[in-house]
Every structure is written in C-alpha cells, then in structure tokens.
Amino acid sequence: MAIKSKQQGKKTAATAAKLAKAVKPGKPAVVKVAILGFGTVGSSVAAVLTASKFPGIELTHIFNRGFERKRRSAAGKRVPASVVWTDDVGVILASDVDVVIELMGGLNPVEGWLRKALAAGKSVVTANKQLIAYRGAGLARLAEQHGVQLVYGAAVAGGVPVIPGMLQGLSGDTVTRLSGIVNGTCNYILSRMETGADYATVLADAQQLGYAEADPSADVDGFDARAKLCILSRIALHAELDPDAVATQSIAAIEAIDFTYAKELGCTIRQISRAQLSNVKGEGTVVHARVAPMLVPLASPIAWSHGTQNMVVVSGRFGGDVVFSGHGAGGEPTAVAVVSDLLAVAQGCRTVQLPVRKRAVTGEFMAPHYLRFVVDDKPGIVSAISGALSKVGANIDSILQRPGYPKHRLPFVVTTEPCLTSTIEHAVASIAKMDCMLERPLCLQMLVMEDKEDAG
Amino acid sequence: MAIKSKQQGKKTAATAAKLAKAVKPGKPAVVKVAILGFGTVGSSVAAVLTASKFPGIELTHIFNRGFERKRRSAAGKRVPASVVWTDDVGVILASDVDVVIELMGGLNPVEGWLRKALAAGKSVVTANKQLIAYRGAGLARLAEQHGVQLVYGAAVAGGVPVIPGMLQGLSGDTVTRLSGIVNGTCNYILSRMETGADYATVLADAQQLGYAEADPSADVDGFDARAKLCILSRIALHAELDPDAVATQSIAAIEAIDFTYAKELGCTIRQISRAQLSNVKGEGTVVHARVAPMLVPLASPIAWSHGTQNMVVVSGRFGGDVVFSGHGAGGEPTAVAVVSDLLAVAQGCRTVQLPVRKRAVTGEFMAPHYLRFVVDDKPGIVSAISGALSKVGANIDSILQRPGYPKHRLPFVVTTEPCLTSTIEHAVASIAKMDCMLERPLCLQMLVMEDKEDAG
Numbered sequence A, B: 001m002a003i004k005s006k007q008q009g010k011k012t013a014a015t016a017a018k019l020a021k022a023v024k025p026g027k028p029a030v031v032k033v034a035i036l037g038f039g040t041v042g043s044s045v046a047a048v049l050t051a052s053k054f055p056g057i058e059l060t061h062i063f064n065r066g067f068e069r070k071r072r073s074a075a076g077k078r079v080p081a082s083v084v085w086t087d088d089v090g091v092i093l094a095s096d097v098d099v100v101i102e103l104m105g106g107l108n109p110v111e112g113w114l115r116k117a118l119a120a121g122k123s124v125v126t127a128n129k130q131l132i133a134y135r136g137a138g139l140a141r142l143a144e145q146h147g148v149q150l151v152y153g154a155a156v157a158g159g160v161p162v163i164p165g166m167l168q169g170l171s172g173d174t175v176t177r178l179s180g181i182v183n184g185t186c187n188y189i190l191s192r193m194e195t196g197a198d199y200a201t202v203l204a205d206a207q208q209l210g211y212a213e214a215d216p217s218a219d220v221d222g223f224d225a226r227a228k229l230c231i232l233s234r235i236a237l238h239a240e241l242d243p244d245a246v247a248t249q250s251i252a253a254i255e256a257i258d259f260t261y262a263k264e265l266g267c268t269i270r271q272i273s274r275a276q277l278s279n280v281k282g283e284g285t286v287v288h289a290r291v292a293p294m295l296v297p298l299a300s301p302i303a304w305s306h307g308t309q310n311m312v313v314v315s316g317r318f319g320g321d322v323v324f325s326g327h328g329a330g331g332e333p334t335a336v337a338v339v340s341d342l343l344a345v346a347q348g349c350r351t352v353q354l355p356v357r358k359r360a361v362t363g364e365f366m367a368p369h370y371l372r373f374v375v376d377d378k379p380g381i382v383s384a385i386s387g388a389l390s391k392v393g394a395n396i397d398s399i400l401q402r403p404g405y406p407k408h409r410l411p412f413v414v415t416t417e418p419c420l421t422s423t424i425e426h427a428v429a430s431i432a433k434m435d436c437m438l439e440r441p442l443c444l445q446m447l448v449m450e451d452k453e454d455a456g
Helices: A008-022 A040-052 A066-071 A088-094 A110-119 A129-145 A162-169 A184-193 A199-209 A223-234 A256-264 A331-346 A381-391 A420-433 B008-022 B042-054 B067-072 B091-095 B112-121 B129-145 B164-171 B184-193 B199-209 B223-236 B255-262 B331-346 B381-389 B421-432
Strands: A031-036 A058-064 A083-086 A099-102 A124-128 A175-181 A267-280 A284-297 A309-316 A318-328 A361-362 A370-374 A398-401 A410-416 A442-445 B029-034 B056-065 B084-088 B100-101 B123-126 B176-181 B267-281 B284-297 B309-316 B320-327 B360-362 B369-375 B396-400 B410-415 B442-445
Touching: A031 A040, A031 A088, A031 A331, A040 A058, A040 A331, A058 A124, A066 A083, A066 B100, A083 A088, A088 A110, A099 A110, A099 A267, A099 A309, A110 A124, A110 A129, A110 B410, A124 A129, A124 A284, A129 A223, A162 A223, A162 A318, A162 A331, A162 B008, A162 B164, A162 B331, A175 A223, A184 A199, A184 A267, A223 A267, A223 B067, A223 B112, A256 A370, A256 A410, A256 B067, A284 A442, A284 B223, A331 B164, A370 A381, A381 A410, A420 A442, B029 B042, B042 B056, B042 B331, B056 B067, B056 B091, B056 B331, B067 B084, B084 B091, B084 B284, B084 B369, B084 B421, B091 B112, B091 B421, B100 B112, B100 B331, B100 B396, B112 B123, B112 B129, B123 B129, B123 B331, B129 B223, B164 B309, B164 B331, B176 B223, B184 B199, B184 B267, B184 B309, B223 B267, B255 B267, B255 B369, B255 B410, B267 B381, B284 B442, B369 B381, B369 B421, B381 B396, B381 B410, B381 B421, B421 B442
Parallel strands: A031 A058, A031 A099, A058 A083, A099 A124, A284 A361, B029 B056, B029 B100, B056 B084, B100 B123, B284 B360
Antiparallel strands: A175 A267, A175 A309, A267 A284, A309 A318, A318 B320, A370 A410, A370 A442, A398 A410, B176 B267, B176 B309, B267 B284, B309 B320, B369 B410, B369 B442, B396 B410
C-alpha cells in the first residue's frame, strides 16, 4: 500500500508517537484527517470513522464543491459538528491536517492538489486509480522527498484487500502472472448476459442502478480496468507499465450467442485483466498485458465472480495461485480499504519495499482463441476459414455450429489451439474481408487454468 | 502478522537501518537469520531465500536434531556452505542472529527456546499454530518487553495471505464473523468423498500421499483447525479464545450417503471452522465458535475449495464478504508466508494494532441442521422423530428418503429450520435411544449464505 519512502521513517514515527500520546490521559494528540470529495465513498468513509471511533483519529475537514447541499444531506448530517466543510482546498492545504484522503478521481485538478499536500508534509490516502496508474511513480518520489506516505489500497478492487494482501503476504514469492476481474460494471453486464439477457438491456439496467455511467466507455472499453491492471502489475510483478501501452478490447461486441457457444466449451465470458512476465531474447523482461472479454473455464475461480464482485488470481513461482475476491465497488467496501490505509498511515505502518522497474508492454499472448463468425452461409466457408488459419499456422481445435439459426445469418464458432495474438489477428483480418461475412468476426482469448489441483 | 509491541519501534528501526546500510556500498550489514527445523517447510524456506537473494538477508544457521542426514540431503546440499548447521539450539541463542524462524511445531521444547530467543532480542517468525493459539498472547508480551517482533502469518492457511490481508487490509472494517476451510487434509478427504470414494479408502490415500499422519486425529477430529480458528479470531474479531473451549466434531462419521443427500439439498460437505461475535444480554460479547463437518451450499465460495486448498471468508459490517483462497499447505506455499514475514521484520514493517480482548466461547449457533438416521425401518419412525423434534421446538424443513436401500438398514435424512445447537442436540440424544436406530444419528450444521449478491 505504501510506496517506498526513505525519509518517511522519521515522519511516520512522529505520527505514531503522536497517536501513542493520543491514547494516554490528558489532552489527547490526534492524527487529523481531511476528506476531499463527499460522494458515495467519501460519505461512507466519514460514516465508518464516526461509527468505529478509532482512537487518535479525528476527521477535521471535508472538501466538496458546493458543499452546502452535501452538508444538509442525510450523510452530511451524521458528520460531527466539529468538522470544517469547505469548497476551498487551500483551507485544507494550509491547515494542520496530517492525512488527506482523496476520493474525487481523475487527474486534474487532483494531482496538483495532492502534490501540494505531500509537499506540505501531509500523507495521502487515495482511491484514485487513474492518478496512481499514470502519476503514481512521480507522486511516490514526492512523498519520499517530504518524508510522508502515499497509499492507495482502495484504488483496485475496493474492499478486497488484494493490494495490502500482496504487499504484506506475498512479498516472499516471485509472482509471474496475475489475472482478474477488476471492473464490477463489466462483470455485472457479462454475468447477467450469461443468464440470457442481451447487452443493450443489461447496460441500460446497469445505468439505471448506478453501476454504469451515462457514457459507459471507461468501463466497457476497458480503460478503468487497464489503470487497475497497471497498479496491480507494479505491486505483484514489480513492473511499472505505461497504461496507454496496454491493449484493450471492448465487451460491447459480445452477444447472447457467444454465451451459448462458450457454455458448450465449458466456459463463460468475463472481462479479464491479465499481465504476465516473460523474458524475451534481446529485449529482457517484458510484460504481456491485456484487458479484454475472454472465455474462462466454468471450473476456474474466475468464473465464480458474479454481479459486481471483483476477483484477482495471483500466481507465484513458489505459492501457486492465490485468489482474492469480494465487493470491488460501492461506498462501504471501498471505505474499508480507505480507512484501513488511514489506520496504517496513522500508526506509522509501512509494508515491505522491493524495487520496481519500468517494463516494456506487449499485447502478445500464446493462447487458444475463440472466433465467432456470422455469415451468409454457402458451401466452402469453413474451408476458406480453415485455409486462412492454416496459412498463418493456427490449428483448429473445434468447430461449433448449433442448429436452428437461419442460413442467411448463421453464427458459428471456430476455436484454435494456442497461438500468438498477432498471428490470429492477422488471420482474422483476412477472414473479415470474405464476402460472406456479415459482421466483423469476434476474436476472444480463451483463458487456460494453469495451476492444477494437487488432489481431489 | 505482528503482535502489538510498544517498544519495538526502536528495535525494528535499528533493524531497518541495518538493512538500509546493507544495500549501500562497502562491507554490507545484513539481517542474520536462523531456521529451526529443516523439514518440508524449513528446506523450502532455505530454497526460497537462496533462489530469491533478497538484499540484506542472510541465512546463517540451521538447527535440526541429527542434522548430518539433513545436510547431506538434496535440499541440504543446496544450502550455502557458509551456513552453520547445529543440533544445539544454544548455539543459535548465543549467536548474533537477528531473526529466528521456527518451523518445528508443538509447544515443547519450542516455547522455551523462543522465549529465550525473544529475551535475547531476536525477532521470531513462526508457522506454529498450536504455539500461537495457546501461548501467543504471552509470547507477544515477551516480544513487546524486549522490543522485538513475533509474527506468524504462516500459522494459518500456509501460502494464502489471510492473516496479513486482514491485518493490513481489513483493519478499517468491523469483522463480525468468519468461516473457512483451514485444514487441507480434511478438505482432501471430503472433496474426494464428494466424488464417491469412502472415508477409509480416502484416508488411506491421504496417508500414502503424506497429507495425513499415521494418527490422523489432529486433522480429522478438528484440533488442528481449532488452533487456526483461534488465531483467525484474534486477528479478525480481536477476540482471544481458549482453544480448548472451542467445540469440535470429527469428520470420521461422514459416509458416502451423506454426500448423496447433501447433493439433493444443493450442498456438499466440508470441515468448516467458524466463529462469530454476538452480544448476549448479561454476558457481554461472546464468540460462537465451532469446527465441524457442515453442509455448505454448492453455490457458496466455501464449496469451491477442492483438494488440499484452503479458503477463508471474512464478513465485515461495512465490506461484506471477502474471500481468500489458495494452497494452504506444502513446503513452498508455506515458505512464501514465512519469507514474507521475514522481509517485513527485516525492513522494520509493522501492521495496524487494535486492542484484543479475551472473550468467552460458546458452541451455540442458530442454524438449520441436517440429521441422518440409519434405521431398521418400521411404521411410526418418522412420527416418533418428528415428535422428538417438535417437543424441543425444532421445525422440520424437509424429509429425504432415497429409494433402493434395504428396509432393515435404511438411511434417511431430516433437515430442520434454524434452531439452536443445544436444542437439536437435546432432541438427537433422545432420538438416539429409539430401538430402531442402528447407528448414532449424524447431526450437522447447514451453513447459510448470508452475503447475497448485490446483482446478477
């Protein structure tokens, strides 16, 4: 949760000493806390702090633009009367607040504010995945320079302690790959589609329920998950990635028929974020990374995640697969991660620090693929497709064609044996040009279970 | 992972400073490490340390009785030549070792040795669940007095970072209950029985594979899991329990027919360790705790665990259910937990400390129950059983009797609506006395999924 900070020992020891004093008699010293952003998560953090009364922690400031409406809300009324509400972030930066909790999201203006907070000797707890994915390394250096902490356990998978669990419990392993479901919106959409609903209907429901934005692109096109994957890669693989270099594929092209065929293959479909280290001759260590809808075996832990749940599977050289799962979003689960981070900062706790290196990213994976075509059926199509695949050296593993679809708009599926992403994309590009193709072929990776049961 | 230690800041800061020096040029300072016990886990810890070459950590001593055989083994030969092997623990206690890793198990003589190590200013990393369950609080006080750390992330669920994950990532929640599979041997046996094998055969296989001891009692009767449950309760519920006060029930009474009936009820059977806080009028907060074979819904995460896998579900007031799962045993997964703890101690990392209180334990749960009877069938049996149940106020939820069994040895099942453990046990005791009963009735709790999906 904590980014390395050489000088922070001094500062956090001081904070810890302050806290130690706080639980002794006499006028208590406290760790003073400000919340930036009183939305769903911000109001939940305030509620948890108010309900749990952790000794030595005091919420003193809340920043929100036009805060009056927030202050008068039900959640706002439960905030202690002593808290200062403000829409001027300068008030907080100039105050004696020790820890700034940032729950606003986005890069601007938040990055500038947090830089000022760190420079003013305030530790920062944030749930801001975009900020940490794009600017985390720089902010961490700034925190280090000023002897304070920057922690972001809430930035990935909300209440699921995958970041602290890895930092604290898997530092002794050599993690070589990770895969997970880190976007609850996509998981809600795809797990509803698994039971027969179509994409447009489910997306509308998700928007109605507040799971998806009016513009759902950040979720369904994979940009939200990509930021989280980069943060997980930093912690699990000790690899700093450029988020923009990570390949993404939208879930919007998935149709009901794909779940039907997936089921025949013993699979379902989920938006998967995966990253994996490998050594490429002449290039050194590279990270294979991708956010895309993929076929996942129904028997794998990944397929267990339903609704807005998150799940991350971390695979280590020594420890094998470790699974973390739970509520990845929502006010209260995310507040648990934020408050846990706050307690760690307040008590001067740090986690094990290991060197992180910048790594090149590739979208290449060696994987079996699922290809779904919709064609105006005529003799020779299967032969033409198999010809295009064999031309690039991709072997067909199965051909599935369910009865009952009209010949003039026939959906059918070809799966391949493991081959490189670029190879299959090359073949698909040539197949897409065939006259009989009524839609762009859908090409999905199939996730393979690698950590076999030792027994049973 | 760390038990509270007021004075440890000084010592761990010194250790951290030593490590910081270690990575600078010049003659490096190192954190010196001894391993007590070069068995499966001990040799794996040595192998991980040798393979991973963490800067500033040096394995200097290995203790094992009759170490010559160990030193000449394949694993022993891979240990650096600089390591001192000894069968005199006094050599290690008198040395300048900073951290003692204890992997021998049991209370004696280990407790005395570790007391001496802590008193000599050495931090202790241990995987010893019995020691921590029974003597953890006293050892923690000793560590505190001497300004060193006592950490035991490997004591529960091996390579699954449930202890560090909870300490670091769930401290902000108020955990009210936990349930899990923390004994791989029982899970291997029961998940094999689920596919049709009988208890005796599977137990023999487990012994053959090294999963079960010649005397399997510690595993199958629940004593191993009970110690782990007490450790988890300390960390998740902040409750110190007397392990001997936790009710256990053996899995040895489970038969193939129970899996048949469980399946009809949409369930399977697992050895479950569960604990739950409640406020009892006049008694304050008590912990309901039990280790027993229970029926678990096939749709619940608990049922996903196969083979020797471990899984723990922690339920918080704010964060809902969080699931941790992975390899709970075996040399390398357990070594990951040990080495992660070692890195934390070496870098002077601590986790959030919250007050732990002694709590009274009760075996009472309000739960639906599964009752399996084997009778010499005659008219009136169901009526007599339902009479005995209604006498104590337990309502029948279902009666299941599969065809095809001989009338003179007929297994059938009654399930009840939720009722208290003591109530159902009272009824079962009177039913057991009925002439037609050929075996002691089997009475199992049925675990209910409480954390419903928010969607999908």
